[in-house]
Amino acid sequence: MSAPKPVIEIDHLAYAYGSSEAVHDLSLSVAPGRCYGLFGRNGAGKTTTMKCLLGLLRPRSGRVRLFGLDPVADEVEVKRRLAYVPDQVAFYPWMSIRETLDYLASFRPHWNRDVERGLLERFQLDPGQRAAALSKGQRTQVALVAAVSPEPELLLLDEPTSGLDPIVRREFIETVIGAYQEGDPSRRTILVSTHLISEFEGLIDEFMIVDRGRSVMHMEADAARERFLRLRARLPGAAPAAGWGPVLRARQEGRDVELLVDGNGAEAAGMLRAAGAESVTSESLTLEEVFVAAMQAPRPEQEAK
Amino acid sequence: MMLQINFKSGKPVYLQVVDQIMAAAASGGLRAGEALPSIRPLAEELRVNRNTIAKAYGELESQGVIEIIPGKGCFLRAQESPLKKEARRSLLARQIDEAVVLAHHLQFSAGEFLELAGERVRLMDERKRVSDEKAGAAS
Numbered sequence: 236m237s238a239p240k241p242v243i244e245i246d247h248l249a250y251a252y253g254s255s256e257a258v259h260d261l262s263l264s265v266a267p268g269r270c271y272g273l274f275g276r277n278g279a280g281k282t283t284t285m286k287c288l289l290g291l292l293r294p295r296s297g298r299v300r301l302f303g304l305d306p307v308a309d310e311v312e313v314k315r316r317l318a319y320v321p322d323q324v325a326f327y328p329w330m331s332i333r334e335t336l337d338y339l340a341s342f343r344p345h346w347n348r349d350v351e352r353g354l355l356e357r358f359q360l361d362p363g364q365r366a367a368a369l370s371k372g373q374r375t376q377v378a379l380v381a382a383v384s385p386e387p388e389l390l391l392l393d394e395p396t397s398g399l400d401p402i403v404r405r406e407f408i409e410t411v412i413g414a415y416q417e418g419d420p421s422r423r424t425i426l427v428s429t430h431l432i433s434e435f436e437g438l439i440d441e442f443m444i445v446d447r448g449r450s451v452m453h454m455e456a457d458a459a460r461e462r463f464l465r466l467r468a469r470l471p472g473a474a475p476a477a478g479w480g481p482v483l484r485a486r487q488e489g490r491d492v493e494l495l496v497d498g499n500g501a502e503a504a505g506m507l508r509a510a511g512a513e514s515v516t517s518e519s520l521t522l523e524e525v526f527v528a529a530m531q532a533p534r535p536e537q538e539a540k
Numbered sequence: 541m542m543l544q545i546n547f548k549s550g551k552p553v554y555l556q557v558v559d560q561i562m563a564a565a566a567s568g569g570l571r572a573g574e575a576l577p578s579i580r581p582l583a584e585e586l587r588v589n590r591n592t593i594a595k596a597y598g599e600l601e602s603q604g605v606i607e608i609i610p611g612k613g614c615f616l617r618a619q620e621s622p623l624k625k626e627a628r629r630s631l632l633a634r635q636i637d638e639a640v641v642l643a644h645h646l647q648f649s650a651g652e653f654l655e656l657a658g659e660r661v662r663l664m665d666e667r668k669r670v671s672d673e674k675a676g677a678a679s
Contacts, residue, residue: 270589409584416590417580436547437588457552464550504645515645519550 239267240303242389242424243288248297250283257283259448260297265441267388268420272435272442272456273428274526280448281428285393288426289319301389315344318382322394324374328367332360332377336384343385350414351384358406372403379407383415390415392427396434404434412438432523439522444529452529456522463520463528464500468492468512475510479503483528495520495528545586553588557596559635562605565616567664568671576606576614603631 243265250258258280265271275281286292287299290306290313299306306313326335332355340346355362358376369377375395382390390411396404416423429435436456443453454462463483470490479485482503483495492512496503504515520528543560545553564570576582579597583590597614600606608614643653 268591270591405587408587412587412590413580413584416583420591420594437545437553437586437592440589440591460547461550461552514647517550517645518548521547 239421241265242267242302243271243426244298244300244303245284245288246298246300248284248287248299249295250280250287250292251295257448258287261445261448261450262297263443263450263453265424265426267422267424269440270425270427270438272432272439272522273426273445274430274432274442274522275428275445276430276530278447279445281445282393283448284445285319285391285426285428288391289314316387317389317391318385318387319391320375320378320382320393320395322397324371324378326366326369326374326377328365330366331363332366332369333362335366335377336362336381339381340384345386346384347386348384350386351380354380354383354410354414357410372399375399375403375407379410383410386418388422388424390423390425392425392429394429395427396429396431404431408434408438432526433521436522442522444526446530452525459522459525460519462498463525464496464517465520465524466492466494466496466500466503466507466515466517468507468515470507471511471513479506483532497528543582543586545588554592554596554599557593558599561596561600562631565605566668568668568675570616571675572616572618574616576616578613 241264243263245261245263248258248261249256261280261284263271273281273284283292287294288301288306290310293307301313302316304313327338330338336351354376358373358380360373360376360380366374366377379395392411396407399407411425415425425438427435427438439456441453441455442459444451468491470492472490474487474492479492479494480503481499483497485495486493492507494503494507500517504517507515543557545556547553549556551559561570561576570576576597577585579590579593583593586593597606597608601608601614604617606614607617639657640653648656
C-alpha cells in the first residue's frame with residue numbers, strides 16, 4: 236500500500252519581512268489524520284508559516300501545498316476544506332453569536348448544526364449575545380465552534396490557547412479531541428502551533444521545534460519520549476574526573492547526579508553504575524522538557540546545507 | 541476502571557492503554573462481558589488523541605482481549621484467549637524485560653528477582669480469587 240498523500244506539504248519555505256528573515260528553509264509534511272505540533276518561542280516563525288499555508292503571505296522561496304493544491308491559486312477550494320483558529324480572534328462587534336455563526340456558515344458547503352448546538356451548550360454561550368461583549372475566552376470558544384461545525388479536513392490552530400484561563404484551555408483541547416476528531420480519522424488532520432506544549436502533549440503525534448525560523452528537530456512524540464531520558468543516581472563519592480561523556484546536560488549536587496541523555500540512556504546508566512552508583516532511575520522527558528533541552532543545546536550558527 | 545497515562549514512562553501512550561486494560565483483565569478488575577469506556581469519552585478524559593485510543597482498542601481486539609460491537613461498544617472477552625501462544629509469550633516477555641532492566645538498575649540479583657516474581661504471582665492469584673468470590677456472592 237502506498238503512503239497516503241500528505242495533507243500539508245511545506246518544501247524549503249523561506250519568508251522575510253523586509254530584510255528580516257522570519258522563516259528559513261523549512262520543510263515538513265503532515266499525513267492525513269495526524270496531529271502535528273509546531274513548537275517554538277514567540278517570534279520563531281510559527282505564525283508566518285501558518286500565514287503562508289493560508290495564502291495570506293506569499294513565500295519568498297519554496298513551496299507550500301494543502302491537499303496537493305496551491306493555497307494562493309486554489310484559494311477557494313483550499314479554504315473550503317480547512318478551518319483556522321488564530322490566537323487573536325476578531326468578529327464584527329455588532330453581530331450576535333447566532334448572526335456570527337450564520338454568517339460564517341454561509342461560506343461553507345457543509346455545517347453540522349448538532350455539533351454547533353452541542354458546543355454552544357457545553358461552553359454555555361448565549362446565542363443572542365453581541366460579539367462586542369464577549370471575553371477573550373468566549374471569542375476563542377465561538378471561533379472553535381465556527382471551526383469545528385463545518386467538519387473540515389484540516390484544522391489549523393495558531394497559539395489557540397495562549398492567554399486563556401485553565402478551564403477554557405482544558406475545554407478547548409477536549410473539544411478538539413471529542414467533537415473534531417469524532418469523524419472519519421483520515422479526514423481529521425490537525426496542525427497546532429504552540430508554546431504551551433504540556434497541554435497538547437497527549438494530542439501530538441509528531442512535532443517540529445523551530446527556532447529563529449529554522450527547524451531544530453522533528454520527531455514522533457513517542458520516539459522523543461523514548462530517546463530523551465533523565466537519569467538520576469546517588470554516587471558513593473565524587474564524580475569521575477573524566478565527566479559523563481556525551482550527555483545533553485549533567486548536574487551534580489553532593490553525591491546526587493542527574494543526566495539528560497539523547498538516545499544513549501543505557502550507555503549513560505552503565506557509566507553511572509561503573510562509578511559505583513547505588514541506584515539508577517530513569518524517566519522520559521516530557522515534550523516540553525525536550526523542547527527546553529533542544530533550545531539550550533549548543534548549535535553551530537550556520538547549518539550545513 | 542481508571543486508566544492513567546504517564547508521559548514520563550517512556551512507553552508509547554497506546555501501549556500504556558493496552559497494558560493497563562490487560563492488567564485489569566488479568567487481575568479481575570475487569571470481567572468478561574464487561575464494557576470498556578467508549579473511545580471518545582476516554583480520549584477526552586485522558587486528553588489524548590482519539591486515534592491513540594482507537595489504536596489501543598484495535599490492538600486489544602486483534603489480540604482477542606476485547607470485542608468491538610459496532611453501535612454497542614467494546615467488551616472484554618471471556619478468558620480463554622484465542623491469541624496464539626507465541627504472541628502472548630512475546631507480550632509477556634516485553635513486560636518482563638522492563639522489570640528485569642529495572643531490577644538491574646536497582647541492583648537486585650537474579651535470585652532475588654525470581655523470588656520476588658514468585659511472591660507477586662501468588663499475591664495476584666489471591667486477589668483474583670477474593671474478587672471472584674465477591675462477584676459470585678453478589679450474583
